[in-house]
Amino acid sequence: MDTSQHKDLFYIPEDICYLNTASLSPSFKAVEKAGIDAVLQKSRPYLIPSSDFFDPVIELKKRFAQIIELDDYERIATIPSVSYGIATVAKNIKLNPGDTVVLMQEQFPSNYYSWKKLTDTYKAQLKIVEAPKSKTNRGKLWNEAILEAIDESTAVVAMGHIHWSSGTLFDLMAIRAKTRQHNALMIIDGSQSVGALPFSVKELQPDALICAGYKWLFGPYGCGYAYYGPYFDHGEPLEENWTNRLDSHKLPDLTQYQSEYKPLANRYVMGESGSFIYVKMQLEALKQVISWTPKAVQAYCKEISAKAVKELRDLGCEIEADDYRSHHLFGLKLPETVDIKIFKKALSEHSIFVSFRGAYARLSCHFFNTEKDFEKFVMCLKSVMK
Template sequence: MMNSDYRPLFDLPRDLAYLNCAYMGPMPRSAAAAGQTAYDRRQRPWEMGIQDQFFDQPEALRAEAAKLFGATADDIALIPAASYGLALAASNLPLQAGQHILTLAEQFPSNVYIWREKAAQAGAEVKTVSRSANQSWTEAVLDAIGPQTAIAALPEVHWADGGRVDLARVSEKLRDGGGKLVLDLTQSLGTSLFDLAAIRPDFAIAAGYKWLLGPYTLGYAYIAPEYQSGLPLEEGWIVREGAEDFARLVDYADTYQHGARRFDMGERSSFQLIPAALDSLKWLNGLGLDSLREALLRRTMEIEDAVRPLGAHCNTPERGAHYLCLALPDHAPKDLAARLMARGVSVSQRGDRLRVTPHLYTDRPDIERFAAAMKAELS
């Protein structure tokens, strides 16, 4: 059971309740320090070792990211953004005229625009899945899968209402008809165990600056082995065999490094970013993701209990354990999130819901501050 005081590990002022990890996760102090050390080192490039900086550090990060997916390091590509990883998926998956790509209603745009473009080029259709008020996203997706479903491009947790998709059930039905599964795990990876064997995605990506508590412009892509001989978006020098030998880079190699490395972004070694990201991922992996899920579930339940008497409650079926989206009473101010920020509470407003996303640093005083601020604005 997790019962440590995690707040001192983060630079969070006592007069702020930061309940906004789904917007941007704060980096741990140790990760920020690792990043600062990397920036300091960058002032003296003659001290930077080629093998360590260009190759060993990215490989260490790849290995830590692989643990989050339940995969091997060979299955992971280093990417700059969710949109980059989704573009990789789109460029390597087949699609024929008349087929469908499934997305969720009000899904995050990065996992919509690329599929609209692919469908337009192929003469296919993007089919948007909606759910009724008492229906889970899992039920809605299962109902929508049909003979023409070629690709389901989904999150595990919906960014606006917190609803969770049972990806194992979706995958089973999808594969029975030959469909492919592409996942944006930005709002879930690193909060619980990801069951790769049961879900079997073709591609799965995650931006690193939210629940993975890392720097912006660094993310991760899982690419199933059957696609690892596919086409990268770039033809970078560092992903080719023999790239470690700088003296022979103009002996141009036709072959790539092993596994998903061919899909790495250009300048993937990210000297200033990787040390911070690596520190954060090591910390997360060391927590035990099963225990982390339970700890975050307890926090979101405590938060909902604290504000339910005010008419704020979660009405999303099968929500993510770490993700609380509160339906608000009719008299709630339209600028509630801004008003709460003025009272020292950071949350997000998504449509008619208040999105409240804590982490391990969230403690009892944070919850009490949130409840008091909500009472002041809703009473």
């Protein structure tokens, strides 16, 4: 596959091996330009129409809704972070003593701390589903353990679509069916999947989906998206800002205070959601993400990493079974013979960028990567193996 047209969208020098989109995506040239244009626009505020506080945000919601296969963009809120979105969800859930909130082992902190606080408040319990110790059928066994953990005590299941360190893929459809049996809420963190892995709200119907916008959605750091289902239609937002209220677009009438919120998820939108700089950058980013399609991203990432995955396994690295992991992001447990400090130094010297999360070295790729990037990583690893 010719990726030159994709690489041309970025400013990534040929000597840089960037396998770290899961941490922070590079910006498209178009996103950078949109941000600069917006900065310049702010220098002339008299040229900014009042409609710019609202219309671009509506367009942004529509684009994100398209990515997650959602018909009603009014169920989307623009937010500054995953922690903001999860805190909003937790604020609108009441538990009973003895209820459980099911989480995965070592999931991202932003999808843990709010649940810890909530269960402590209501004398409920966190139920952490640990990853199996088995080196074979690990993903299959983990999914089975999650299903077994959901029972009559379960009030909430909060999890990622994939595990952010290992890339383990969770069977959300089967888990959703089990949550429905027990009237439990399903809250998904899509930060490491949406945009790079097919996700359908229409098909899954989660109660909420929270996503960071600066990874696989290629937006600036400090932006995110949230889908809120019917359960949250009449909840309380984290903050009371003027844009969340009904008729807030009528600027001359703002002092005629409005007791009603805008419908659906609009009540949960963050203050200053119309940020000219961020919104313009996000719009450009989502335009490109939509044109690529998550399905194509997965296919390409699988293609360019397949040879390296085999080599890494032959070298003694543990990688989740192919049928139970994502291909844009996967973790490897390194052989004990590898000195991590020496390996990190070697990666730095060769301009290879990856993440180390928990027990894993995490590799994440996209259309700007090629098979040669993985070859470079494998050669670097071989050079430090005893």
